Amino acid sequence: MKRSCVLAVTVAVVLVTTQVRTPWLFAATAAAGTISPDSPAITWAGQPWTGPNPVTCFSINGTDPTCDRFALTIVPPRKDFVVTIRVTAANATDQVPPTDDIDLYVRDPGGNTIAMSGTSGGIEEVVLNNPPGGTYVVVVQPFLVVPGGTYSGFAAIGSPPTNQRSTSYNGVPYTANFIGVPSSTPARSTPLMAQLKTSFNYVGRQAAEPTIGITRNNTAFFAASTFDFPSPSFPERLARTLVMRSTDKGATWQSVSPSLTASLPEEEENASFPPMSLDPYVYVDPIGLNPASKAGRVFSVDLDAACGANAIFSDNEGASWTEIPLFACNTPVNDHQTLVTAPPPAGFSTAGYPSMLYFCYNQVGDSACSRSVNGGVTFVPTTPAFTGADPAAGDLCGGLTGHLVADSKGRIFLPKGHCGLPWVAVSSDAGNSWTRVKITNNTPMADHEVTLAVDTADNVYAVWQDGTF
Structure with a gap:
């Protein structure tokens, strides 16, 4: 199993908890910022990387100066909402390989890791559903980077997606003796039972080969x-x-x-x-x-x-x-x-x-x-x-x-x-x-x-x- 994620069905929300024991040793250019209904979006620039860190940003002895941290205060609106947090390596969109491999972690006001994204690329994004108000810590790990590179950060309050993808389907029956190519846009047929309805829930933790x-x-x-x-x-x-x-x-x-x-x-x-x-x-x-x-x-x-x-x-x-x-x-x-x-x-x-x-x-x-x-x-x-x-x-x-x-x-x-x-x-x-x-x-x-x-x-x-x- 490599650093990749193959998802057939989105099914779960996963939370990983780890106590904060480290100081903020390596801060972003803007060390902190706030999003609210009146000011729903914010951007920031990360510091240049001193070197790669493929191990962890949460060392027990608190020495992780290669990682970057940004304190994000969330003031919730009076309705359902989501917060999108995205970090992008500076060389992730220049079409010139290699791209820095960075990872994203979000910790809640209690010091618990509540969301992470760790693909093998330079763009990572998480979505928080109705997070309580407070100050969250956005941690960016330079998993495999070239020294001197950097990243940009973005966070915004938005409306939750509607369940527009919920749907039902009735396919065309084919007999056991069918030979040929089935239609790629089957006509409707009468279902044997009530139509299947599906709903989708956001997955807060990546999951390789889910069952x-x-x-x-x-x-x-x-x-x-x-x-x-x-x-x-x-x-x-x-x-x-x-x-x-x-x-x-x-x-x-x-x-x-x-x-x-x-x-x-x-x-x-x-x-x-x-x-x-x-x-x-x-x-x-x-x-x-x-x-x-x-x-x-x-x-x-x-x-x-x-x-x-x-x-x-x-x-x-x-x-x-x-x-x-x-x-x-x-x-x-x-x-x-x-x-x-x-x-x-x-x-x-x-x-x-x-x-x-x-x-x-x-x-x-x-x-x-x-x-x-x-x-x-x-x-x-x-x-x-x-x-x-x-x-x-x-x-x-x-x-x-x-x-x-x-x-x-x-x-x-x-x-x-x-x-x-x-x-x-x-x-x-x-x-x-x-x-x-x-x-x-x-x-x-x-x-x-x-x-x-x-x-x-x-x-x-x-x-x-x-x-x-």
């Missing part, structure tokens, strides 16, 4: 991982995952990750387990340990380059967690993990947990899998679902897959973009063997992701991004 799960209590969980792990022993910050929970249909989110109580890096004040991630992933088993409860079991899995992954799970919607270091540890090469629970198939039984748990991931040479009979406490390896080298499909197809699903009989399905076509591997014996099925020759795909869903009658549906357009 989401929902319990039978309608409690949502979101794995939000971004590159803000402050370790002095690495040239770049690692990614850190916070498990976020929403109990109000996604309107607000709170971190429920457990605290890390030992082996803290010297600069990390409020850590979480695991302290760093190579790939975040959250999965909710709706049945969980106690089928009579609606809490289910929530899994959060973060890949570990050395051995499988670190994981936590909760049976009470994040109130407490069980930590499983080196979850399903088989071999050190792993990526793009996926989990699913299923009833035990014929001839198999579980121990202390009602469902079988399956864990698959990409090893490049194959799509490796493991299974657990005790809810994820221990695992045993199974047969790989796919081989990376497959002459029958087109030579080297790799091991990247979509996500596992299961039916009511305990069969498990792992989809894959396999050498440009959609495939699915099916196992009826808990992963001991797999049948690999090519879904179609007619519609090639442009990516490795095939998504499956299973209905109550055990029909399996597949969707993928085609390579036609």
Whole structure:
């Protein structure tokens, strides 16, 4: 996972809290300013950079003179509003590479980091929704810059966006025998149920490869991982995952990750387990340990380059967690993990947990899998679902897959973009063997992701991004 953000759906607001312990050692030209309904916008110029700082602006000993700070006082209007804060490297728009890589943090009057933007470029922006009045600190980090460069800052009060993007859609049905190119502007068709309505909530924390799960209590969980792990022993910050929970249909989110109580890096004040991630992933088993409860079991899995992954799970919607270091540890090469629970198939039984748990991931040479009979406490390896080298499909197809699903009989399905076509591997014996099925020759795909869903009658549906357009 690189310093980038791939978002399929905007789902959560994430807050990271870190206590202020540092003085303002390196101030902007205008050290402070105010925005209000009468004066809704402000600009400022940053100081020239003395050098790059890819580590942190929040060192525990307070020595971070390379970072720049601007004190922004917000006087709220008497209506809903947003505050947009944007910083732009001086060479970000001159079309001459390289562009300085700067990062943006915003701290509230209490000293908590409430928003950040850390892309690999020189323009960073955050939006605060109805922030309380007070003085906020805008922190600009020269992650990778040329000494002598600088940046400009901008902040403004504005109106919140209306929900104009909420929409519904009815596509044209195509039969299984359809061959050709579907219409790129489908006509309307009569829906089978009420039209789907969607709403959008701003994401206050970047989240690479986001996933989401929902319990039978309608409690949502979101794995939000971004590159803000402050370790002095690495040239770049690692990614850190916070498990976020929403109990109000996604309107607000709170971190429920457990605290890390030992082996803290010297600069990390409020850590979480695991302290760093190579790939975040959250999965909710709706049945969980106690089928009579609606809490289910929530899994959060973060890949570990050395051995499988670190994981936590909760049976009470994040109130407490069980930590499983080196979850399903088989071999050190792993990526793009996926989990699913299923009833035990014929001839198999579980121990202390009602469902079988399956864990698959990409090893490049194959799509490796493991299974657990005790809810994820221990695992045993199974047969790989796919081989990376497959002459029958087109030579080297790799091991990247979509996500596992299961039916009511305990069969498990792992989809894959396999050498440009959609495939699915099916196992009826808990992963001991797999049948690999090519879904179609007619519609090639442009990516490795095939998504499956299973209905109550055990029909399996597949969707993928085609390579036609």
